[in-house]
Structures are given as C-alpha cells and as structure tokens.
Amino acid sequence: MTLDPPTILALTVALAAAAALYLLIEWRSVREPSLLYWSAGFATITVGSTLALLRINGYLVIGIWFANGLLVSAHFLFLLGVARFTQVRLSPLWALMLVVWLGMLMLPADLPWSKAMLAVQSLLVALPTLRASFLLRPHGKSLSVGAVQLRYVLLIHGAFYVAKAVSVVIPGTLIDLAAFKGEIIQVSLVEGAMAIMLIALSMTGSERYRREQHIARLAARDPLTALYNRRALDLRAPRLLAQASAAQPGALLLIDIDHFKGVNDLHGHIAGDRLLIALSEMIRSVTPDGALAARLGGDEFVILLNATSAEQIVDLGNRLRGQFQQLAGQHFATPQPVTLSIGALLFDQPPASLAALIEQGDGALYESKRGGRDRIGLVDRTGGASS
Numbered sequence: 001m002t003l004d005p006p007t008i009l010a011l012t013v014a015l016a017a018a019a020a021l022y023l024l025i026e027w028r029s030v031r032e033p034s035l036l037y038w039s040a041g042f043a044t045i046t047v048g049s050t051l052a053l054l055r056i057n058g059y060l061v062i063g064i065w066f067a068n069g070l071l072v073s074a075h076f077l078f079l080l081g082v083a084r085f086t087q088v089r090l091s092p093l094w095a096l097m098l099v100v101w102l103g104m105l106m107l108p109a110d111l112p113w114s115k116a117m118l119a120v121q122s123l124l125v126a127l128p129t130l131r132a133s134f135l136l137r138p139h140g141k142s143l144s145v146g147a148v149q150l151r152y153v154l155l156i157h158g159a160f161y162v163a164k165a166v167s168v169v170i171p172g173t174l175i176d177l178a179a180f181k182g183e184i185i186q187v188s189l190v191e192g193a194m195a196i197m198l199i200a201l202s203m204t205g206s207e208r209y210r211r212e213q214h215i216a217r218l219a220a221r222d223p224l225t226a227l228y229n230r231r232a233l234d235l236r237a238p239r240l241l242a243q244a245s246a247a248q249p250g251a252l253l254l255i256d257i258d259h260f261k262g263v264n265d266l267h268g269h270i271a272g273d274r275l276l277i278a279l280s281e282m283i284r285s286v287t288p289d290g291a292l293a294a295r296l297g298g299d300e301f302v303i304l305l306n307a308t309s310a311e312q313i314v315d316l317g318n319r320l321r322g323q324f325q326q327l328a329g330q331h332f333a334t335p336q337p338v339t340l341s342i343g344a345l346l347f348d349q350p351p352a353s354l355a356a357l358i359e360q361g362d363g364a365l366y367e368s369k370r371g372g373r374d375r376i377g378l379v380d381r382t383g384g385a386s387s
Contacts, residue, residue, distance in 0.1 A: 009053040012196060016045040019200035037081030042200065044074040069101040072124040078154075078199070079128035079135075085147075086135045094131075097124050115168040122165035129158035150202035157195045224273060225280035228294035233302065236292055237354045240306050246348045248307040249382050253317060254343040254361040255283070257299040258373040262334035275332055279340075282323050286316050302358065310346055310380055317342045317376035325374070339374035341365060347381040 020042035027035035048070030076097055083090045101124060136151035220232035228236065244250035257279070264272040276299065283301060287293045292304040305313070321340045328338040343365025351357040360379070368377035 006053060006056050009049050009056065012049045013046055013053065015196045015200070016042045016049060019196060020046060023200070032084075034081040034085040037077050037084060038200075041074040041077035041081065042196070044070050044077060045196065048074070069121070072097060072101045072121060075125045075128045079132045082132040082135050082150075082154075088135050094128065097128065100124060119165040119168045122161045122168075126158045126161035126165065129154050129161065133158060147202075150199065153195065153198045153202050157199070160195075222280075222295040225277055225295050227280050227283065227301070228292065230294065230296055233292060233294040233296075233304075234354060237304055240290075240292055240304055241354065241357070242350050243306050244347055244350050246382070249309065249346050249348045250350075251303075251305040251308045251313050251347070252345045252357050252361045253303040253305070253313065253376075254296075254358070254365045255279075255301040255303070255320070256341050256343075256365055256369070258339045258341055258369070259334060259336040260299040260338065262336055263328075263332050263338055266334055267332055271332060275328065275338070278327055279324060282320055282327075286320050286323075296358075302361070308346070310378060313344050313346060313378060314376060317344060321374065321376065337374070341368045341373050342376040343368050344376055344378040345381065346378065349381075 020039045023035050023039035023042065026032075027039060051070075076094070079090070079094070100120070133151050133154035136147055136154070220228060220235075222229045241250060257275070260272065260275075263275055276295075279301065280293075280295065283293045283303065287303055288305070290306055294302050296302055303316075305316075321342065324340050325337070332338055343361050343363070345357065345361045345364055347357075351360075364377045364379045368375050371377065
C-alpha cells in the first residue's frame with residue numbers, strides 16, 4: 001500500500017473514528033468528563049480529515065482552512081480533557097485560539113498564503129498540545145504509565161508542530177495546502193496518523209489506571225463512613241504495629257456507641273447512619289497523622305496509634321467522648337443517653353497479630369461498659385498502671 005496523501009488521510013479517518021468511538025464507549029461506562037472531551041477531539045479530527053480527503057478527490061465541499069482549522073479545535077478539546085483529568089481550571093484566554101481560527105476562514109487557500117497560514121495553524125495546534133503535556137507533569141511521578149506516556153506523546157507531538165511552524169520559513173520549501181502537496185504536508189500526515197494512535201492508547205491507559213485506583217480506594221473504604229474497612233485495616237496495620245517499642249509505644253482504641261439501638265428505634269435507621277457518619281468525622285478530626293482509623297462494623301470503630309503515651313490516649317478519648325456526647329444530646333435524644341465507651345490498650349512490643357490485639361482491646365472495652373459506660377478504660381502493657 002502506497003503511503004500517498006489520500007491513503008494516509010483515509011487511514012487517519014479510520015484511526016480517529018475508532019478512537020472517538022472507543023473513548024465514547026468508555027465514557028458511557030464511567031462518565032468521566034475527560035473521556036468525553038477526548039472523544040469529541042477525535043471525532044473532530046475525523047470530520048476534518050474526511051473533508052480534506054474529499055477535497056483531494058475533487059469534491060470541494062468546504063474551504064481548506066475550515067478542514068485544517070478543525071485540527072486546532074480537536075487539540076483544544078484534548079487540552080480541555082487533560083484539564084479535567086488533572087482537575088485544573090484553564091484561563092478563558094485559551095478561547096482566543098478559536099477566534100484566530102475563525103479569522104483564518106476568511107483567507108484564500110492559494111499558494112502565496114500557504115506558508116504563513118500553515119505556520120499560524122501549526123502554532124495553534126502546538127500551544128494547547130504543549131500546555132496539556134505540562135498539565136500532566138505532576139502525574140509523571142505517579143504509577144500511571146498511561147499518564148506518563150500521554151505526557152510525552154503530547155510533548156513530542158507539540159514539539160513537532162513547533163518545528164513545522166519554523167520550517168515554513170526555509171527558502172524553497174514546497175507547501176501546497178489546497179492539493180496537499182509538499183514535503184512538510186506529507187510528513188505531517190504520517191506524524192498525525194501515528195500521533196492519533198499513540199494519544200488514543202495513552203488516554204485510554206490513563207483513564208483505566210484512574211478507574212482501577214478508584215475501585216481500589218472504594219474496596220478499602222467503608223461505604224457509609226469512608227473510613228478504612230476491616231480488610232484494609234488488616235493490610236495496613238502490621239507495618240504500624242511493628243513500629244511499637246519501649247521508646248515509641250503503640251496503642252489501640254476500640255470505640256463503641258452506648259445505647260445506639262435507641263437511636264434507630266426512636267429516630268429511624270437514617271438517623272442512625274447520620275450519627276455514625278458524624279462519629280467518623282470526629283474520629284478523623286482527632287486522629288493524628290500516621291495513625292489508622294477504621295470501622296469494624298455496626299457501631300464499633302478502632303483507632304491505631306504509634307509513638308503515643310497514656311496521657312495522649314486519655315486526652316484523645318475524652319475529646320472524642322465530649323464532642324460525641326454534645327452532638328448526640330442535641331440531635332438524637334433517647335431515654336438512655338447515647339455516649340461512647342472506649343477500651344484502650346497501650347503496648348511497647350509488636351503484638352502477635354491485629355486480631356489478638358483487638359481481642360485484648362475487647363476486654364478493655366467490656367470493662368469500660370461494665371464500669372458504667374461513657375468512659376475510657378485504659379490497659380497499660382508497658383509497665384504502667386491500668387485506669
């Protein structure tokens with residue numbers, strides 16, 4: 001198969017249409033806006049390449065600058081997609097690109113204008129492409145291979161168009177946009193077809209990685225409170241527990257809501273869920289950096305601390321109890337007060353397992369409830385006294 005301009009344009013139409021359709025299908029399943037922008041960009045390239053192909057074959061459907069200008073619009077859509085992907089707000093000044101393109105529509109497509117207008121168009125493609133590559137720079141340190149690939153493909157693609165804009169000033173360079181003739185035009189067509197394929201693959205890989213990461217985060221979180229669930233706690237706890245030493249004791253706090261059933265019975269299960277969510281937010285607010293907090297199930301929560309002390313544990317527990325008692329008393333009145341019982345365990349040796357540690361914490365929690373509820377019971381395994 002000869003790689004003449006009509007053949008390359010036909011290949012470009014097929015690749016761009018396939019990329020647009022695939023990204024649209026992906027968008028329908030995950031509803032990620034960046035996919036929709038990218039799909040629209042490839043659809044725009046499909047339309048522009050089709051118009052250019054018709055023109056080569058003698059069907060002067062529309063002016064050459066409109067067909068070529070669609071390439072500018074497509075790369076602007078790519079930039080919008082990357083901005084949504086990286087959650088960056090673009091300046092409204094980028095819309096001026098489209099104003100410049102509309103001005104180009106008024107110009108003739110004869111040879112004297114070809115070099116100047118090709119340079120302008122190349123720069124209008126290069127600017128959003130390079131900007132999109134720059135926006136992806138923070139993601140280069142992540143494990144997202146697709147995002148890294150997309151960044152460098154866009155960087156090379158944008159640099160190519162900068163070089164293309166500069167090359168038109170070389171004396172003797174043949175450029176005939178109307179007939180798609182000339183060395184620069186043919187090289188651009190080949191580069192464009194390759195770029196479409198690489199950009200589409202990179203975009204798909206980027207979104208797939210993000211979706212997998214989102215699913216992994218959801219799998220590690222309790223759906224109601226967004227705290228870690230028991231499975232995630234089992235995976236993360238061993239590293240924290242292994243840090244326990246005489247110099248940096250660790251601690252476990254088991255937290256249970258007293259008379260929680262009364263909230264569900266009198267105010268409904270939705271009110272009970274609201275109370276659990278409120279407690280989880282309080283736990284986040286008092287939990288220091290480096291600690292772990294999780295919902296074990298029902299109305300039972302756990303906090304794992306490192307490098308702490310008995311005084312810090314009691315202070316944290318009392319702050320949590322005070323905040324919770326105030327909120328529950330104001331919004332969830334019941335015959336018996338809705339309070340917190342906390343069983344705490346301070347240790348200076350890594351426990352045999354998280355399950356064994358929780359079992360010991362259960363004993364401290366039971367003593368706290370048996371002692372009248374609404375209190376913190378601390379068992380000090382470091383040689384100090386229990387309280």
